[in-house]
Amino acid sequence: MSSDPLSEARQPASAPIGDLSLLDLEPRTQLPRLLPDSFGAGPLSLREHLAKYGPLPAIGGRARPAQEVLAEVELAGLTGRGGAAFPTARKLAAVATAGPHPVVVVNGTEGEPASAKDKVLLATAPHLVLDGAEIGARIVGAAEVVFVAHGAVVGAVQEALSERVAAGLNQLHVTVVPAADGFVAGEARAVVNWAGMGRPVPTPSPPRLAKRGLAGRPTLVQNAETLAHLALIVRRGADWFRAVGTADEPGSTLVTIIGAVASPGVREVALGTPVAEVLALAGGLSQPLQALLLGGYFGTWVRWSEVGDLPFSAAGLAEVKAAPGAGLVAALPADCCGVTETARLARYLADESAGQCGPCVFGLDAIAAELAAIASGRDCRLTRLRRWLGQVAGRGACAHPDGAVRMIRSAIDVFGAELELHSSGWCSGSRSHVLPLPLRRQP
8 A cells, every 4th residue: 555645545445444453643542633733734734634544434335334334433422512412323324314315514603602613623624524524425325515614714624625626535516605604503404594595594393404404305414523523433433432531421522611711722622521620721720710601602600619520521510400512611710790791691692593483582682681781780680580581491493592591590590699799789790701702792
């Protein structure tokens, strides 16, 4: 076999999925798995990508049937890294059996203002995500991939695709679509609606996207990070993937760490790593903390005193009613007002409504207004606020109001003492905001 990785990539791989002979350059548990060892030099070229990860094994035919690859993914236990944590093998199987002419949609929108994990991944390792998209297409029998990516990384994706075409490695029809702006635009149905109809809003369900999605065809929608993990599982096998993480939640995940830490940014962590160790990867705390927002702007506020030793996993965070979600860890310093931050988030989420149902349009707006009033020092009318939250939850056309309600309810629990202070005209916060919002949405 040639020592040129481009030449090697043109050869069909014949080793079994679990065979590490193609690539065994790193210890089995070393992190990061997905990201280059250092940032700043731009995306890995195709040659660098192949030298680091090896060629993509052939899928299909007698050498490696798609069903065998799907079984390996199921053994690995990979779940979606976009927030919902749905089992990847189940989603692949659903599309593979749904009917003719399936299509793959790569969701690289990342509409949440605080999150950067998918942007960093696509800016540094776009070929790994393209590998995963090709694997997904081979498993479900698709000939077309629609890659929806944030505008900041579209160029990196297009350049990587051009390299693959020039090397004769791209056998699929791949279209790159710049993602729409907005929080709701990252929801799977909104991504499909944007790619097909130019409207970045969720469509009604059912039918499920696996049955009828883009142009009425069976559609596999996968987050960019999920596909990168898929590309490594097919190269290295389920046992390798499970060498980090927990038995029930295997593998690693990308996390965006912001707020009161020494070096904010994107880190890759093994699922089950204690929360305090996750923060240590960002240089540790830069000042005393009072709380964390875990999982994203649809996530959960938790007291720092209660969560530092808990594993960063769905099971580990369940006792504080939190989850890794979209991989955001926001550290709120002790001198920042949690009530004010929550009011800002509530107004942002209310303004980001897709405008398709009353509970979202009117309910979230009223809740945000009430929180703004509380933050400004008016009476704390928690009974009414809780009633409104109950009237909105579970009644939206999509999950947007549910996510906002989850975040606000957790804030009421965590910042109860601060709410009482505000109702008396006082605030314990003395510093500016920590959580980023788009400039156009700043109240």
